[in-house]
Amino acid sequence: MHATTPLCLLLLWLSPQSAASEYTEWCRAAPEHGKAEFAICARRGAGTASYTLEIVPAYGPGVDLAITVESVDVGDPEEVQAVLAGSQPWRCQRLVVWKDFRYWLFDCVQTLTSKRREATFTMSGNKMYEATVQTGNDEHAGTVGPIELTMSGSYRQASPKLLLLGVKPGAEERVAFRAADVGELESVLLHNGAEEDPWFCESLRIATEGGSVAAFAVKRWIGSPFADSVKVSLRPSEDSDSAPQDVECHTRGSDLVSLYAQQQQQQQQQQQQQQQQQLQQQQRSSSSCSSSSSRYSAFSRLLILLSRGGAGGVSGRAAA
Structure with missing residues (x-):
């Protein structure tokens, strides 16, 4: 059974905060430019409405897909404020608010986390x-x-x-x-x-x-x-x-480290190959010199023996 993530969804202007006075009860009014922040509270039981909130979650454990609340009638809702009460991330794809037979669609554009617990969803x-x-x-x-x-x-x-x-x-x-x-x-x-x-x-x-x-x-x-x-x-x-x-x-940023290591390894291999090639060239040069010297010496002996063979009857092939 999955753990439940507490989540508060508030229609804009659905949570009046009362401040009692001696004769009149005052409440925080719906935020509206140019109008007072507080107003006289509506009578208890008057001007209420039933709202049903349908939630299509993107991710988050234990999300209630339908919530019915009874609150002050705000008319046509324009915004929904969501507050995360738990610790696990939560995000929705779409939010639908029903009132009687009418409904309003809201866009879910933020992920709620322990660092950012509140978000305001606007109407789609x-x-x-x-x-x-x-x-x-x-x-x-x-x-x-x-x-x-x-x-x-x-x-x-x-x-x-x-x-x-x-x-x-x-x-x-x-x-x-x-x-x-x-x-x-x-x-x-x-x-x-x-x-x-x-x-x-x-x-x-x-x-x-x-x-x-x-x-x-x-x-x-x-x-x-x-x-x-x-x-x-x-x-x-x-x-x-x-x-x-x-x-x-x-190249993706997450691959830059491995790419750098590969480049370093390739450079080392190239340096080793160059050193081996230089060493081989030196060895070839040395062997080439000694081989040329021995060939020259043998050729000289052959010429000498052949010339002698002409006079003394010595076989050139046997001398070589």
């Missing part, structure tokens, strides 16, 4: 998109990290979307999701949340429900020790980060 849009993600073919091009996408267009910038939880080298992934209507898509921001496990994205293609398609030639390493976020626009001259890279011509 309702336009349908489909993203096709192509990962490079290099054996190290994949990652185990979460991949987030932020779209920017002629209307606005959408909130980040969790596309994938880990990708494999050479894989082509298709993900359908809903987001705010950004108008004509102009650029995307890709983020890899893994530590020391970069991802090489070859390309990204985004299609809308209206039939338009935007293709981005990413061709970059994303994630530590490289930049953990990369912005790619339809106009490459507007990109603020590095130029496109070739996956086969770049």
Whole structure:
């Protein structure tokens, strides 16, 4: 049985803090620009509503998938605040808030940890998109990290979307999701949340429900020790980060140590080979000199013996 991770999910303006006075009860009001921070509390039992929160978790043990709460009626919720009460990391993919027969979708864009226990989730849009993600073919091009996408267009910038939880080298992934209507898509921001496990994205293609398609030639390493976020626009001259890279011509940061060791070993081997070659050349030069000297001596004797053989009848082959 898995341990349960305590998690508090609060609709914005659902947790009034009361401060009693002699005649009137005052509560902390919903934060709204230009209006008072405190207001007279609503009567007990008046203006309440029942909300159901459906959670689609990305990871985290013991997560309740449906929670029903009775609280002050906030109308149409715009934000949800999540607070982690346990010690283990927690993250959701999507959060749905139901009130009667209406519902609102919220984007989960942060991981709650012991170091960052609170997060605010904003409302998601309702336009349908489909993203096709192509990962490079290099054996190290994949990652185990979460991949987030932020779209920017002629209307606005959408909130980040969790596309994938880990990708494999050479894989082509298709993900359908809903987001705010950004108008004509102009650029995307890709983020890899893994530590020391970069991802090489070859390309990204985004299609809308209206039939338009935007293709981005990413061709970059994303994630530590490289930049953990990369912005790619339809106009490459507007990109603020590095130029496109070739996956086969770049080494991942986690492999730099082993690469340095290999280079050092290769240099030592080359030095040893050079020393051996020099020694062999010296030996060949010495043996060549002695061999030439002995050949010259034998040739001289042969000539002498042959000349003598002409006079004294000595066989040249026997003398040699």
